[in-house]
Amino acid sequence: xxxxxxxxxxxxxxxxxxxxxxxxxxxxxxxxxxxxxxxxxxxxxxxxxxxxxxxxxxxxxxxxxxxxxxxxxxxxxxxxxxxxxxxxxxxxxxxxxxxxxxxxxxxxxxxxxxxxxxxxxxxxxxxxxxxxxxxxxxxxxxxxxxxxxxxxxxxxxxxxxxxxxxxxxxxxxxxxxxxxxxxxxxxxxxxxxxxxxxxxxxxxxxxxxxxxxxxxxxxxxxxxxxxxxxxxxxxxxxxxxxxxxxxxxxxxxxxxxxxxxxxxxxxxxxxxxxxxxxxxxxxxxxxx
Numbered sequence: 537x538x539x540x541x542x543x544x545x546x547x548x549x550x551x552x553x554x555x556x557x558x559x560x561x562x563x564x565x566x567x568x569x570x571x572x573x574x575x576x577x578x579x580x581x582x583x584x585x586x587x588x589x590x591x592x593x594x595x596x597x598x599x600x601x602x603x604x605x606x607x608x609x610x611x612x613x614x615x616x617x618x619x620x621x622x623x624x625x626x627x628x629x630x631x632x633x634x635x636x637x638x639x640x641x642x643x644x645x646x647x648x649x650x651x652x653x654x655x656x657x658x659x660x661x662x663x664x665x666x667x668x669x670x671x672x673x674x675x676x677x678x679x680x681x682x683x684x685x686x687x688x689x690x691x692x693x694x695x696x697x698x699x700x701x702x703x704x705x706x707x708x709x710x711x712x713x714x715x716x717x718x719x720x721x722x723x724x725x726x727x728x729x730x731x732x733x734x735x736x737x738x739x740x741x742x743x744x745x746x747x748x749x750x751x752x753x754x755x756x757x758x759x760x761x762x763x764x765x766x767x768x769x770x771x772x773x774x775x776x777x778x779x780x781x782x783x784x785x786x787x788x789x790x791x792x793x794x795x796x797x798x799x800x801x802x803x804x805x806x807x808x809x810x811x812x813x814x815x816x817x818x819x820x821x822x823x824x
Contacts, residue, residue: 538645539589539638544582544619546653552626553657553749554617554650554712560634561703562662564726567737569631572661574742575753576629579620583649587613590635590642617649623751628655634704642704643711651715658712659745660705660721663737665728669786670769674740679721681713686720687748720748727786729779730769735762 555575557568591613599611615632635642650658660679668675678690686692713719722744724737735758746753773779 538648539642540583540585540617540645540649542583544580546582549619549626549628549653551656552619552628552653553659554628554630554655555659555661555745556630556705556708557661558632558634558703558705561701562664562705562723563634564663564665564724564728565730565732565734565737567663567724567726567734567741568661570733570735570738571741571745572629572631574738574756574758575622575627575745576618576620576631579618579629581616582619582628583617585615585632585642587615590615590637591633592636595636596633622753623749625749625751627749628653630708639704639707640711643708646708647711647715647717650712650717655712655717658709658717658719659748660709660719660723661741661745662703662705662721662723663726663734663741664723666725667786668725668727669783670727670730670736670766671783671787674737675725676740676744677723677725679719679723681719685718690722690744722748729782733761733765735759735765 555572557563557572559566559569563569596613598613600607601609601611613633615635616630618629618631620627620629630646664677666675676690677694678686678692680686680692709719709721722741724741726734726737739755739758739762742753742755742758773783
């Protein structure tokens with residue numbers, strides 16, 4: 537039996553594209569899941585997955601509501617595929633918490649389902665902590681299963697070998713690619729000293745996805761959220777002399793000439809992220 541159950545019609549899809557992001561690893565500041573969630577909106581569920589087989593509820597517990605001393609409702613985490621029509625295109629959005637178990641089986645099932653639904657392209661969406669300044673546009677790196685899939689303005693990187701702990705998202709992408717479906721990825725670089733949500737990275741991902749898909753995706757309230765976050769970060773940095781000096785070093789890199797981090801640099805930042813640290817540099821928020 538597959539891990540998924542179809543809950544919506546599949547007979548009227550026209551050359552659908554599948555976007556995917558998992559909450560957890562490679563989702564710094566929640567920017568990737570926020571981006572695909574924004575795109576999915578209130579789209580109808582097309583398929584749901586058996587979370588009892590995929591999650592460790594002791595590490596990701598369901599939420600319990602207790603009203604006047606009475607247990608009233610449990611809210612369970614969900615992994616699903618939602619269908620939305622954007623700019624005349626069918627877009628399928630796979631999102632939810634990163635599964636704890638059965639990654640290989642999940643990859644096979646998603647690949648089989650994607651072929652069954654006639655998916656023409658897979659797009660992984662992620663966000664990674666990086667030594668970038670919040671005062672600059674958010675850099676976005678791309679990955680591709682073969683040359684020519686990415687637009688020229690998106691750098692593919694990093695160059696050379698990068699060996700890091702794998703994400704479930706990558707396991708699924710590899711399975712889908714092995715099934716013959718072209719795959720690309722867009723990964724926003726989030727300032728590693730920023731804690732909490734980071735709307736500028738979410739906006740950057742949405743804009744890159746819209747450009748890649750050839751559709752215009754409304755940003756709604758995201759620009760206002762980004763402006764408010766910018767004010768808070770500016771205030772936090774301005775109140776700390778070491779933080780100001782660190783930001784100045786980041787800003788000293790030539791504007792408009794964003795450098796693709798090396799594999800060693802990215803691995804170092806990822807290791808810091810896993811440890812919940814920011815190295816020797818100051819972190820104005822005390823977060824990741």
